[in-house]
Amino acid sequence: MYEHDVIVVGAGGAGLRAAIAANEAGADVAMVTKLHPVRSHTGAAEGGINAALQEGDDWELHAYDTMKGSDYLGDAPAVETLAQNAPEETINLEHWGMPFSREEDGTVSQRPFGGLSYPRTTYAGAETGHHLLHTMYEQVVKRGIQVYDEWYVMDLATTDEDDPNDRECHGVVAYDVQSGTIEGFKANNGVVLATGGPGQAFDHTTNAVSCTGDGHAMAYRAGAPLEDMEFIQFHPTSLPSTGVLISEGVRGEGGILYNSEGERFMFEYGYANNSGELASRDVVARAELTEVGEGRGVDDEYVHLDMRHLGEERIMDRLENILHLAEDFEGVDGLVEPMPVKPGQHYAMGGIEVDENGQTCVDGLYAAGECACVSVHGGNRLGGNALPELIVFGKRAGQHAAGEDLGEPEIRTGYGDDVEDETDTELPVAPGKAGLETSGSVAADGGVTADAEGVLQRKVETARERVDTLMDKEDGVQHAEIRAKLQKAMTDYVNVFRTEEGVKKALEIIRECREEYQDVYVDDPSRTFNTDLQQTIETRNLIDVAETIALGALVRDEFRGAHWRKEHQERKDEEWLKHTLISWDDGEPSIFYRPVILEGENKTYEPKERSY
Amino acid sequence: MSQSYNRGLIEDFGRWKEFSAGMWAWIFHKFTGWMLIGYLFTHIAVLSTSIGASSESTAVIQAENDVYTTTLQGLEGLFLIRLLEIGLLAVAVFHILNGLRLLMVDLGIGLESQDKSFYASLLLTGAITVASVPTFMTEVGI
């Protein structure tokens, strides 16, 4: 068993920032991560970090833009904290040596981004995330923070009182990918989950293969509710075979979208008569899929993004990296042929419900980054708002976990007297656990809630048993099959377009996946670097997370932000200014709602029509 | 730590087919350098005959019968030595040309064409060597 004050799970932007903050607060921190830190998906972010740095700009404008972008589903205390702290945190990165792009006078550059009233997206070339990730990892090395890399966290060591609000988290159970040993990590002060997005729930995503929503699933099963999971952002231009992102810059420079008939469909079919290709992400994504759905897709799958008419010189000057991306990942030369693109899952606005200090309703359990939902993005995230979230809320979670006093949070978490229960949606199948699931409940073992070490020890044993069972089983279904089926269902039915019928169908398939998972086995007999085993465990997490996405999508019968429902084409403010929360309840998911907080420090954000 | 596998020798020269220009240049430069220093030692050894020659009488020297002259000309009369000389020239020329290439590299000049300059060194070495054959081969019997 290992023991530290604070255990940070995940070493992307959020995890690294949390670890540094906890270290600075004097705690003994360790990071446990399934990838070496520099492999984290934060490295893929290109655009930049929003922060009101320049004169004339100020945090209130940033907060306002964010709230508007969220389609009024962001919580004001969180949104304002983000906007207020982003400048300081961004400059702090600069002080740590992050190589931001520069202006003539040597100050950091900022560029305009969609939905922002001021150019406040601070960037470092077209690889902001890469620099952010590496700069923070460097600080971790400098501080000598312990990193357990290639350790896969399987479970949280949480006590199991009936009410999640009474539970406490004492650490995590992880297995060393290289050797296969399973160990407990005791956290004296707190565990911070920073495991990133759940993009792998979909079969076409800009997210990494490692973005499997492990943190979501572990927190969920430990009793912390997942919030606003139905809000998934789809990016309209990703390469079909890999999901690699083709930046909005191509359309910004004048790139045109064509269907298989060679029609400029954004105008031809009236999807966006004014802004055409430059309409907002969700509009373009829906237009592309409509084209494909109506038989005008290329190879029945994608559309073409053409930039040839911009001329070689302009392309080389401004979009050179796009040429490389298309060439390297799709084998297409953007100078001589149009590039194939289609919508891809890009970002999850929802996540583990936390307050401004990053804490969940389970004592000692924190979450930060894309896996968390403090609710700054609400129904739709603005480009450039995820990276500041990592550093602002990563830091707060780290500080709080290390015992620093950050004041009483205004955001409430967990099931309480301020929530409203879901009562009327009919589900096609019962969600939640299937078969003989080990609930990990002490009561079931007839024991009593033990001390921290006892809890951890029991969890370690459960994990070892689970792995042994998976490894010992001789045949059955393989995870790849289940995963593929799940991803397909999500992309077919819970994608950009959502219909009641479709989402219900998805829930049924998810149910099937769960049942099939009962029969899953790990073929690779080796304990050494068994990725088969790791992916099998991840697949289970994906099932849980996908289910919450589909459940959220089914109950929210309105059209808000990225969530589009065929039968409900308008935003319903009277009914839906509230967050969807889903909690596991020992295997029987229950859905409830908590109102959005629109009262900010100095003003109240009045919902307005979202138009740009 | 868990076990791992060390692939031993295939790692190094077993992979010679996959070596790139820079690696060959390195190997050749090393080889030629060692040849040259080796030669320098023999060279001085041969020239040491002049110590004996200097004590011989002027007449002998004028008659070109001193040990230095006879040794040198005796050696030069051997076909094998002539061949070796050509080899030495090739070695020296390559070492010089590639040495110049390396000096450029050290100064950070023309790094993009480092492979081309290696091939150029090789070709030039070949050309100079071939061109020098007549000079080296005059007046030697087989």
Add this chain to the structure above:
Amino acid sequence: MSTQQAEPESQEAPEDPAMKGAESPAADEQNGGGMVDEHAEKAAELEGETVHIKVFRYDPEVEGKQEPRFDDFHVPFEKGMTVLDSVMYARDEYDSSLTFRHSCRQAVCGSDAFFVNGKQRLGCKTQISDLEQPVRIEPLPHQEVVKDLVVDMDHFYDQMHTVEPYFQDEDTPPVDDLEEQRQSQENREKIKMSSRCIWCGACMSSCNIAAGDNEYLGPAAINKAYKFAMDDREGEEIKEHRLRILEQEHGVWRCQTQFSCTEVCPKDIPLTEHIQELKREAVKKNLKFW
């Protein structure tokens, strides 16, 4: 670091010798239709284009894999297919024990540097159609193999950490100072390429010198140091300190300008150029004292 051959006794040997990964690849031919077998191969060719890949296999615990071997897979070709796609397909469809690191699929995480047809390349950034078949995929040379295509990266990380890879400036402004340090566009341009490294280890694996001298810092670490040493935001004194680390015996002088690092770097970082520049910087610094 252990260099000895794997001993099977350490962990329980698999009981069933018939699992796919451990057996001769031909056994899988019926259910996947992809493995090496003349009939299968011909059939596959008829069905459409397939790519033939030969993948290095090794597992210290599994019988039949303790002595490395190559497995053949025939993967249906799709436009845009990369080397990584092909091994992922082989893993998901034919043999789930096929092991390799990968994550981002877009050349930013640096997990999947393999030795492909005799050259270090990023799997996800290499179009399979650009390669001669059969495509031979091996783990990075000069690193110990943990399993299949997975190599031990610890030594690489150690070298990276040796150069004090973090920004150091005695006069770094206080955290709550909202003013950034100034840096000229030229200076930022100068360090731009060096800052792109994704720690894939391809360069280190390609360098003969690094292979021969375990303590040689290697191109990636030297490049990392370059990024800081050339950054004007760090003071003169720190730059000198950095040069002192670099000019140690196993530092820059070890580099014999073989250029293979520069040739394989998937991020096109001019590594040799950076190393040479540091050599000159070090000489200049030392000349000052003469």
Add this chain to the structure above:
Amino acid sequence: MAERYSSFTPGGTGWFLQRITAAFLVVVLAFHFFLLHFVNHAYEVTFMQTQVRMENIGYFLTMVLFLVTAAFHGVNGVYNALVNQGLEGTQKKVVLAVLTIAGVGLVAQGIYVALAMRGMI
């Protein structure tokens, strides 16, 4: 970190001298080759001619310098190459000693020879 290096060698002196000597050698070696293989053919070299050449103090000094640089360049090159191959500890010290002795011996013998050619011995 930096402390892991036990032996601190003043960085790059060897490397630098190798380049400087190389630059000098290019010129002299070319001259030498040209003179003794193309202008005068090696097979025609006689002690008398050698004496005549050596009588010229400029030529004599150039040749001595040539010898010293070449010896240094060659020996230093060999030493660097061996060190690069991972020579360490006592072995390294022994090699250094042997090479130094060989180098010094070579130069000494060479100078002796040159003096003899000049008729000074």
